Amino acid sequence: MLVELRGVKKHFAAVGAQNKVIKAVDGVDLVIKQGENLGLVGESGSGKTTLGRLILKLYDADAGSILFEGQDWAKLSSRELRPLRRKVQVVFQDPYNSLDPRFSIRAVLAETFLGQKLTKAAQEQRMKDMLKSVGLDEQALNRFPHEFSGGERQRIAIARSLLMNPKLLILDEAVSSLDVLIAAQIIELLKDLQAQYQVTYLFITHNLRVVKKLCQKIAVMNSGRIIEMAKTDDLFQQPLHPYTQELLSAALSYRSPKVETVYQFGEKSVLIDHGNGHFVVK
Amino acid sequence: MKNRAWSQFCENRWAVAGLIILGIIHAAALFADFLAPYSFSNEERTYSYAPPSKIHFRDEQGSLVPPFVYGAEIKFDEYRRRIYQDKADEKYPLSFFVQGDKYKILGLVPTTIHLFGVKEPGRIYLWGADSRGRDLFSRLLHGARISLSIGILGVAISFSIGLLVGGIAGYYGGKTDDIIMRICEMFMMFPGFYLLLALRAVVPPNFNSIQVYLAIVVILSFIGWASLARVIRGMCLSLREREFVLAAKTMGLSDLRIIIRHILPHTLSYSLIAVMLSIPGYILAESSLSLIGLGIQDPYASWGNLLAEAMGIVQIKFAPWILLPGFFIFITVMCFNVVGDALRDVLDPKTSQ
Known part of the structure; x- marks a missing residue:
């Protein structure tokens, strides 16, 4: 069990309205197993990014617990937490924003070696190797983020994440801002890298087609809840929840979902097992 | 981008003139001993x-x-x-x-x-x-040393404090932010000059001139950091949500390192403008203190205590040249303001097209 979420909640105060909260994540149970890529799918505002940031411990959960390798990070002091953080890394959606524009690629990557005792030569070698594995030239080291295209930056961001030797890599809409071809290349790259670096992916996206290639399991989110969770093939063949069906038909027919249904969930709505690891909310 | 800013700056004739004048005045202050025929105390x-x-x-x-x-x-x-x-x-x-x-x-x-x-x-x-x-020309040059260096040193200290405090408040947000900002507001609440006088009164009267000089620098910095901290805090509040900052956080970098390496450098262009525009304040504050005899003491020269000689109407009538320090204060303050304004036009994305 790599990550285990139990009843996790995160509410934000609504801007401009007092006593009103936005329930970004509202009671999520989720398990990510080592080596089993999970796709977290939902429309914008469904709370999937917040969930990712909760796992990254960029936010503190309001309720529930998140266990990473059986350990609850919320119970650690920030001093104890910092060295552990490298185990969960993230690649963000916006490649133009995820690399410090003032840093050369060498400086960006070299930051991953902080706290490790590595000689300069060894660092250099690791950076070059890593750039090669993400399909970039080692000349890239001396250049700055603005000299690269969006796809290349995303490769650099992946390189940075993998240099940390993470157990879990959260890809938060990592290919959503790239065009279809480049996105497909990045997905292929991620597949190749997985075997080499023994990393598990949590792929957060609104695009079901992207997840299909990479993930063994898919969880569909809406209104801060997980409404359906199944193995990828099962979900594509037999979506049970109407929202999932709508998402699927939209994804397969290249059109936007017909209705933006808002689903209300009470305290009692729970995931029901339909066999073979297929869960649907009641 | 840097070159574009520079060429845009050069289009502003006044600013270039101001920069050149400032360069000359600062160089003259640096080599005052050599340029002046006498020492500041040769009478x-x-x-x-x-x-x-x-x-x-x-x-x-x-x-x-x-x-x-x-x-x-x-x-x-x-x-x-x-x-x-x-x-x-x-x-x-x-x-x-x-x-x-x-x-x-x-x-x-x-x-x-x-x-x-x-x-x-x-x-x-x-x-x-x-x-x-005593030769006024020599004393003006020596005085420039003290007056100008107080401006630069004072700004350097108060900006280090302001940047760090603002950075911390903005980065952590929440309670930390509240507490730090209320303290800042306390400093900003007092009228500057009276606070200056009160703090100067705390300094022991038996200090020698170097100690007085340092005390004045410290006092000036003590008053000046709050307003900068406030602005930097605002910028940090938005910078901390930037994804490269979040990424740095997930990489396990320490908060201080994130603030110094990833956040504060992005406030640099604003800081540069603010530095330029606040140096005159320090020069004026030192001059005012020295003018009323609380600053640099004779025989050491600063523009403020040189000007103190011009407080009587008789002296001004029969020896009008003793007003020259005032002229230099005026020119220097003008130049800093003109250059600072031009920098703002060039660097601040909100005002530049």
């Missing part, structure tokens, strides 16, 4: 309020000779006021790289060479003398 009391020396290029026959000054004959009028007249038989040729008062170049190499001067007992007063017969 000759018989030459009290001597007018600016006339430099002659022609002798009595009207032929061109190397520049010289006449010796002075001092008479008193009915009010016992000194009247200076040229002594026709005493000529002191103006020479360059002459021996004079001892000093150290940039505080390191001891030497006695001055750019120009005349042989003793002749004296040269380019811009007149003060009440004790």
Whole structure:
């Protein structure tokens, strides 16, 4: 069990309205197993990014617990937490924003070696190797983020994440801002890298087609809840929840979902097992 | 992008002129010992309020000779006021790289060479003398050292504090932010000049001049950091949500490292503008303190205490050159403001097109 979420909640105060909260994540149970890529799918505002940031411990959960390798990070002091953080890394959606524009690629990557005792030569070698594995030239080291295209930056961001030797890599809409071809290349790259670096992916996206290639399991989110969770093939063949069906038909027919249904969930709505690891909310 | 900003800056004639003038004034202050014919404390009391020396290029026959000054004959009028007249038989040729008062170049190499001067007992007063017969030109240059360095040093200290405090408040947000910002507001609440006076009163009166100098720097920085901290905090509040900052956080970098390496550098262009626009405040504050006798003490010179001599109407009437320090304060403050404004036009994305 790599990550285990139990009843996790995160509410934000609504801007401009007092006593009103936005329930970004509202009671999520989720398990990510080592080596089993999970796709977290939902429309914008469904709370999937917040969930990712909760796992990254960029936010503190309001309720529930998140266990990473059986350990609850919320119970650690920030001093104890910092060295552990490298185990969960993230690649963000916006490649133009995820690399410090003032840093050369060498400086960006070299930051991953902080706290490790590595000689300069060894660092250099690791950076070059890593750039090669993400399909970039080692000349890239001396250049700055603005000299690269969006796809290349995303490769650099992946390189940075993998240099940390993470157990879990959260890809938060990592290919959503790239065009279809480049996105497909990045997905292929991620597949190749997985075997080499023994990393598990949590792929957060609104695009079901992207997840299909990479993930063994898919969880569909809406209104801060997980409404359906199944193995990828099962979900594509037999979506049970109407929202999932709508998402699927939209994804397969290249059109936007017909209705933006808002689903209300009470305290009692729970995931029901339909066999073979297929869960649907009641 | 940097080059674009620079060329845009150069289009502003006033700003370029201001920058050049500031360059000249600062260079003059740096090499004050060499450029000035006398040290700041070299006095000759018989030459009290001597007018600016006339430099002659022609002798009595009207032929061109190397520049010289006449010796002075001092008479008193009915009010016992000194009247200076040229002594026709005493000529002191103006020479360059002459021996004079001892000093150290940039505080390191001891030497006695001055750019120009005349042989003793002749004296040269380019811009007149003060009440004790000290050369105003020399004292202005030496005073520039103190006045300008207080501005720069004060800004350097208060900006280090302001950046760090603002950075911490903005990065952590929440309670930390609230507490720090309320403290900042407390500092900003007091009228600056009275706080200045009150703090100056705390400094022991038996401090020597260097200690007083440092005390003034510290006092000025103490007052100045809050307003910068506030603005930096606002910028950090938005910067901390940027994804490269979040990424740095997930990489396990320490908060201080994130603030210093990833957040504060992005506030640099604003800080530069703010530095330029706040230096004049420090120069003026030092001048005001010294003007009312609470700042730099005689015999050390600063523009403020030089100007203090010009507080009486009689002195201004009979020796108007003692107003020159005020003119220099004015020019310097103007230049900093013009340059700062131009920098803002160029660097601040909100005002530039």
